[in-house]
Amino acid sequence: MEILILLLALFILSLFLGVELITKVPPTLHTPLMSGTNAVSGITLVGALLAAGSDSSPLLVNGLGFVAVTLATINVVGGYLVTNRMLAMFKRK
Amino acid sequence: MEILILLLALFILSLFLGVELITKVPPTLHTPLMSGTNAVSGITLVGALLAAGSDSSPLLVNGLGFVAVTLATINVVGGYLVTNRMLAMFKRK
Amino acid sequence: MNPTVVSFIYLVAGVLFILGIKGLTKPKTAVRGNKLSALGMLIAVIVTLLDGDVVNYNFIIAGVLVGSGIGAVMALKIQMTSMPQMVALLNGFGGGASLTIALAEYFSKLGSAPESFSEILTPVVATSSNFGSGPEGTIALVSIGLTVLIGALTLTGSLVAFAKLQELMKKSYGLPGGPIGNGIFLVASAVAVVCLVLNPGNTAAMVAIVGLALLLGLFLVMPIGGADMPVVIALLNSYSGIAAALAGFILGNTVLIVAGSLVGTSGLILTQIMCVAMNRSLTNVLFGKMAAGGEVIDADEIYAGKVTSAQPDEVAMMLEMAKRVVIVPGYGMAMAQAQHAVRELADSMEAKGVEVEYGIHPVAGRMPGHMNVLLAEAEVPYDKLVEMERINPTFEDTDVVIVIGANDVTNPMARESEGSPIYGMPILNVDKAKNVVVIKRSLSPGFAGLPNPLFAMDHTVMVYGDGKKAVVEMTTALNQA
Amino acid sequence: MNPTVVSFIYLVAGVLFILGIKGLTKPKTAVRGNKLSALGMLIAVIVTLLDGDVVNYNFIIAGVLVGSGIGAVMALKIQMTSMPQMVALLNGFGGGASLTIALAEYFSKLGSAPESFSEILTPVVATSSNFGSGPEGTIALVSIGLTVLIGALTLTGSLVAFAKLQELMKKSYGLPGGPIGNGIFLVASAVAVVCLVLNPGNTAAMVAIVGLALLLGLFLVMPIGGADMPVVIALLNSYSGIAAALAGFILGNTVLIVAGSLVGTSGLILTQIMCVAMNRSLTNVLFGKMAAGGEVIDADEIYAGKVTSAQPDEVAMMLEMAKRVVIVPGYGMAMAQAQHAVRELADSMEAKGVEVEYGIHPVAGRMPGHMNVLLAEAEVPYDKLVEMERINPTFEDTDVVIVIGANDVTNPMARESEGSPIYGMPILNVDKAKNVVVIKRSLSPGFAGLPNPLFAMDHTVMVYGDGKKAVVEMTTALNQA
Numbered sequence A, B: 001m002e003i004l005i006l007l008l009a010l011f012i013l014s015l016f017l018g019v020e021l022i023t024k025v026p027p028t029l030h031t032p033l034m035s036g037t038n039a040v041s042g043i044t045l046v047g048a049l050l051a052a053g054s055d056s057s058p059l060l061v062n063g064l065g066f067v068a069v070t071l072a073t074i075n076v077v078g079g080y081l082v083t084n085r086m087l088a089m090f091k092r093k
Numbered sequence C, D: 001m002n003p004t005v006v007s008f009i010y011l012v013a014g015v016l017f018i019l020g021i022k023g024l025t026k027p028k029t030a031v032r033g034n035k036l037s038a039l040g041m042l043i044a045v046i047v048t049l050l051d052g053d054v055v056n057y058n059f060i061i062a063g064v065l066v067g068s069g070i071g072a073v074m075a076l077k078i079q080m081t082s083m084p085q086m087v088a089l090l091n092g093f094g095g096g097a098s099l100t101i102a103l104a105e106y107f108s109k110l111g112s113a114p115e116s117f118s119e120i121l122t123p124v125v126a127t128s129s130n131f132g133s134g135p136e137g138t139i140a141l142v143s144i145g146l147t148v149l150i151g152a153l154t155l156t157g158s159l160v161a162f163a164k165l166q167e168l169m170k171k172s173y174g175l176p177g178g179p180i181g182n183g184i185f186l187v188a189s190a191v192a193v194v195c196l197v198l199n200p201g202n203t204a205a206m207v208a209i210v211g212l213a214l215l216l217g218l219f220l221v222m223p224i225g226g227a228d229m230p231v232v233i234a235l236l237n238s239y240s241g242i243a244a245a246l247a248g249f250i251l252g253n254t255v256l257i258v259a260g261s262l263v264g265t266s267g268l269i270l271t272q273i274m275c276v277a278m279n280r281s282l283t284n285v286l287f288g289k290m291a292a293g294g295e296v297i298d299a300d301e302i303y304a305g306k307v308t309s310a311q312p313d314e315v316a317m318m319l320e321m322a323k324r325v326v327i328v329p330g331y332g333m334a335m336a337q338a339q340h341a342v343r344e345l346a347d348s349m350e351a352k353g354v355e356v357e358y359g360i361h362p363v364a365g366r367m368p369g370h371m372n373v374l375l376a377e378a379e380v381p382y383d384k385l386v387e388m389e390r391i392n393p394t395f396e397d398t399d400v401v402i403v404i405g406a407n408d409v410t411n412p413m414a415r416e417s418e419g420s421p422i423y424g425m426p427i428l429n430v431d432k433a434k435n436v437v438v439i440k441r442s443l444s445p446g447f448a449g450l451p452n453p454l455f456a457m458d459h460t461v462m463v464y465g466d467g468k469k470a471v472v473e474m475t476t477a478l479n480q481a
């Protein structure tokens, strides 16, 4: 339970930090922000890897894991690349 | 060790949050910020209470605890009151 | 690997995500920020692969290869004008990933996975202790159920959003009963989650959750108008972030908590920014149609006999005389892919000594910052893109405003006519300028479906035609002058 | 109480501290923020008292009563002009508290506390296992040693800062050898910490740490000039924050970590802001005297025959004709307690239709925001206090600047004369105004010890005298005109 409180503390602090940081992002960068955070949410890939790579489990689990890895990878790779493409276009005079 | 990592995570996030918040404080409020954070640092009062109120321990410990409680309370009470006095003066036209 | 080291590396990945978002707070540091964030992802993935729990690399290698290929092709081929669709699609894939991960987790913990469809519906003997000891097992089950629900809903909801933005689906369909019908669906899926938690071996309940949530995603998003899709996407993205953070709680994984919270707050804040910029509540966006408006506004009455139109070369003469011109782009510029043409027109004007700026409304186009990305693609420097609050006071000193494919965001009814459905929405006050040129194909309304009195004003001229074509003609005329 | 509940309540206290600092980011929400922060403190204290480890309330009640009394009297009696001293003193008490807590912790874990002084120096048999099992014992010992060191150093350092600001101590004393002498002291105390860790029962080592650190605090701060005290205080405050956060690590206490980190970053950021505003590095503030300057600047040469002086009533005539006046206050306004008089002068001018603003340099006075607090006390609304970056471009359109008790922050040498010790420090460009009135008692220099060419300029007049008296006379003359 001690650990649960610490995780809760971490969660709350991350939310506060998120609010402070995101409200500082200028409107110009709102589209890259959307695609960028989309890529970050692909962190579920970590869970997908564990599912796809687990040992003895039935084929169904590995199959679902394969689908999960594929989808999460699209999310991550596509998200970061397209964000990078957009951001590279922003130039000061 | 797991717990130590979590505490470290909490520490790092608090530092990030601190930087974001403090840099947003306008120069007008820098003096109250100094006295206010001074009061917050009186949170060591928590430790002082444990030292002064511990049971069997020798008188020296309780005596040190008494001094600690006194000093920390001055810090806390003085800090919050003076900050409040200052802040109450700030008015918009 | 030593679990402390693993946890520590996950924490490093979390810090990299924070630095990534911090980088996005300034255009100068944004590219580096995005790279730091990607590095965080890479580190998290590598550490997971090395962590010992992963033994079977076949499926992983296959999935990563297929996924990277698809992702890279999508990211590099997509046109900047289609960015909203791209984000919708990626968001859908994210939802699909959450859904399948939670399903895999469920069946792997259950121990006996079904081999055929009829077997799926046969209950298995299992208790919550399969999922963890004591209350943790129950918590894990609840989180699996909720993740499946949110994931499935995000998957179909985002796909509908994609279809609407891509104009594959133009009409709106909803459940009979509207919000009530949706409510019944939601309650039904919640009941299925409860069944699953009470009887973890009841695979049929799991199938029911998946089915209900997939349908719910469809029905929730289908009635919502195309231009409101960004709100839906931001909201779904925020849900997926919160879901990831919850998963972090279960696994005691710091990086999931940090990354999930950042995504969650980002989605919520963007949603709120959009709602404020439209002066509508979130409930109104999701469940209401736009307010019906006191009286029906008759477009003919507003426009009849009062609209002046002009040819591009006439406009070019106006532009030549101007000292200061503001360009106000909208959704139509994206539709016409006119951003490069617009930049060239601005270049020509500047070559003639005209001062040119761009006035950007926060919800112009089909996602926040949409216009900024398009104009950045056309190499317009970002310090020329001026936000609404800062450009509005300058319209009085502006000789010509060129409105290209924008409509609702310039509609003076939002400021003046109290009964109007968009009343109170902050707009670009282009009507305060000395002359207004509006480029669009017809007098047809924008997303809000309202006539725009701006078009009928004395100092406004309409240039009918496709946005790109009209702008190119203006540039040619201006260069010859 | 259930330990989970206790941890949870500590977390709530931490959140209240965060909300408190968040409140301080806007003048409007600042009072509420401070109250939330105080509420957090109250909650943390109550929960500690109820937590079961506390059984002996006598010492606590005595300490809280005495401490509250002293704290309240100090807070309510102190004059706003003496705020820097007050902060220094409070900071010293904070350091003293850390010191005594760590000592109490040490002797209580040691088991056998000494009864007389000679006994204190007699080693006791003890190992690090008294302080925790395995590596945790060592970590706890290191942290006790460091807390004692930082606490003692903060105590004496802050007291010296107090004495300097209160002008009880005017001269500077340092260790022979300067930084090297201090370095030797620091190394010696570090060695004592190591001895303590290696042989926890060696109470003499603990006494050595205390003594060395107390002396180090004295010697570190005594050579530093009075006006640099705010930097020292901010830095010491930041150390005490970091020390609290470290203690949080040992105790696994979230509120200590959160509160400590907030205080730590606040101190560091304020330090950095001050250093940037003075264009000096932190090392220069702490160890250097101000740069010696290429050539010695001869004050007589600058001032000889070029300084014009005027009487308050002559200035009043100038003010009556002015359209726009900017008031630039400095340390001298605090010394003269002239803030109310200044507000009345501004009121009189405004009654005659003059536009009045205040130009506030980030390091005017003796702590960041010092001038803002004083003028707020005199009920000047805070939107009239304009920061350096925003007021500087307006001086060209300003008819009269009244400089009251400010000196270094207006010195044009900082902008123009490359050899000068303050070259590069951003200043208020008051010399760009049409007329400058400087109120001070003499031509003597400010903190930096430099002559100010501003005083010798053609469009500058000096009004010699105490700040308050001169301003009151101006107001009287203006009201009679």
Ligand SMILES: NC(=O)c1ccc[n+]([C@@H]2O[C@H](COP(=O)([O-])OP(=O)(O)OC[C@H]3O[C@@H](n4cnc5c(N)ncnc54)[C@H](OP(=O)(O)O)[C@@H]3O)[C@@H](O)[C@H]2O)c1
Pocket: C227, C228, C229, C230, C231, C274, C278, C329, C330, C331, C332, C333, C335, C336, C362, C363, C364, C365, C366, C367, C368, C369, C370, C404, C405, C406, C407, C408, C409, C410, C439, C440, C441, C442, C443, C444, C445, C446, C447, C448, C465, C466, C467, C468
């Ligand atoms: N951006 C966001 O994040 C966001 C979020 C939620 C809601 N919305 C909503 O989306 C709307 C955005 O406003 P807006 O002013 O940008 O767009 P709009 O009001 O939807 O108007 C777009 C205009 O572009 C014209 N157009 C279409 N294709 C064109 C072409 N090829 N060439 C020239 N013109 C063309 C259309 O007129 P013709 O058919 O006559 O050519 C139409 O009137 C607002 O109602 C806003 O509330 C935006």
Ligand SMILES: NC(=O)c1ccc[n+]([C@@H]2O[C@H](COP(=O)([O-])OP(=O)(O)OC[C@H]3O[C@@H](n4cnc5c(N)ncnc54)[C@H](OP(=O)(O)O)[C@@H]3O)[C@@H](O)[C@H]2O)c1
Pocket: D227, D228, D229, D230, D231, D274, D278, D329, D330, D331, D332, D333, D335, D336, D362, D363, D364, D365, D366, D367, D368, D369, D370, D404, D405, D406, D407, D408, D409, D410, D439, D440, D441, D442, D443, D444, D445, D446, D447, D448, D465, D466, D467, D468
């Ligand atoms: N605020 C901070 O946070 C901070 C931090 C670090 C360092 N500092 C340093 O502190 C200095 C602050 O600059 P400053 O311009 O405010 O002050 P200053 O340069 O120290 O000058 C103050 C002036 O006030 C005059 N004065 C003193 N008592 C007076 C009275 N009763 N009536 C009228 N005038 C009186 C003095 O001249 P007479 O003796 O001729 O009257 C003196 O020249 C800078 O050097 C800055 O770098 C400030």
